Amino acid sequence: MVELTKVTRYYGPKRALGPVSFEIGKGDTVGILGLNGVGKTTLLRILACGLRPSSGRVRIDGHDVLQNPHEVRKRVGYLPEVPPVYGDMTVRDYLAFAGRLKGMTAEAVAGRMPVVEESTRITEVRDMPARHLSQGYRQRVGVAQAIIHEPDLLILDEPTHDLDPVQIVEMRAMIRALKDSHTILISSHILPEISQTCDRLLILDDGRIVASGTEAELEDRLFLSRRIRVTVRPGASGVAAARARIAGLAGVKKVKPLGASDGIAEEPGSATFRIEGDSDVRAEVCRALVEAGHDVITLTRAERQLERVFVGLVAGGAN
């Protein structure tokens, strides 16, 4: 559906993007994650035919964005960070205008309108002038204009921008509902938004993709899945013996005691260790400690925290 090959974009001498290359298959939901200013919007605007790449090739559904931009524009729905809504128009008139601009007939727009209003839940505000809409509704109307012409590819740039927590939850639900009928590309610097709505992630840093894959694959890349934490109540042999027992296990590379400085609520008579291994060694650790007369209070895999993956990657963890 989307193919980028060595795409770059320069603003004067400054490189804002690239070179980046990736592909997105039909029906995928892909998140572009990156801090502010790393080139996310530049990338999305290139895909939406709103910005010319300095070099490289971009094809959407087999059409080159430079050679055949109108064919690409017919196939793409784009929600920029600020929804392009005319305040003087009612929501209904605005959506009709957007649909006609995208090449739909008046009859097709009339037929499509109730479906779009329903799926974006804007029916109750359809006759209101857009200038009276709340930020949440403006964002929904922005999504509505992006899907009015049933595009194959839906591009959403920071779709939860400026929304309150309730509106964010609603927007996520809306995006999840759209996954069945569109290939979706979402950019965000808000990590839960990406992890809760996307099948695959592209992590962008300084205009380049530093990692891509599913959330689990990215965690694995930073060894987070091979990191566990155990809290024990040592037996008669003491804390040092418990630590030595863990360290002596095959597959365990490192055992680090954790304390209050690591955010651990210490209990009298117990000790917590972080264990890094070549593989998931939870079962071996538990068995060994119990056999050695230690009580295992908790034993957990390192939390699946996308934030840690993200920070690790943009801080050089991918290297």
Place this chain on the structure above:
Amino acid sequence: MGATGIIFRREFNAYVRAPIGYIVGAVVLFLDGLLFFGVALGPTAERLSGDILSVFFYFASGMTTIAAVVLSLRLIAEERQTGTQVLLDTSPVRDREIVLGKFLAALAFLSALNAATIYMPLLILVNGKIAIGQIVAGYAGLTLIGGAVLAIGLFGSALSRSQLVAAVVTSVITTMFYLFWELSEAVEYPLSRFLAALAIHQRHFVGFQQGIFHLRDIVYYLSLMWFFLYLATRVMEAKRWE
């Protein structure tokens, strides 16, 4: 309806829905009326009806010029300012269709404003003796000079997201075209003839206000419109991919 028609409809409705349309309309009609009763009819009551009508069109052309400048400023700059230009940029619509749709909408609104002044020539017609042709020519002239200034304004509006910058650019270019007549009198032939030929008002509008259609005047205004609409389109094309 093509993209030009779709954009025309949106833009024309925007003038009707927004305060700017009413403000410009009210000011133009008020000042046109004031000038008509205060100056055109004025103290020289013995003036011929045709001369009164000519003076009316003379002042109306000035008001039309000012209205055209104000109406054109928002056309593209406002879209960039509010972020709605993105919708146009990412839609399968050609830049010339956008420019033409906006231009025709502004011209239609300006023409509607001018049409609302028709009661003044009709008053002369009822109380005096004038040729219908002079009225037709006068309004045709107002439409042409208004269209030319709107095209200049559209170009100015395409250059920047700031309506202030658009106002400055449009005002400077329009004033320049007005001053070409005065400049032509200050320089030697053949430059004087060249500058006089470019003068937007004194050279090319006077015929219309007297009820005379000159092909050269019509061609001049249409050329001016085409030239600045072409420039605006090129600016849009460049900025669309910027």
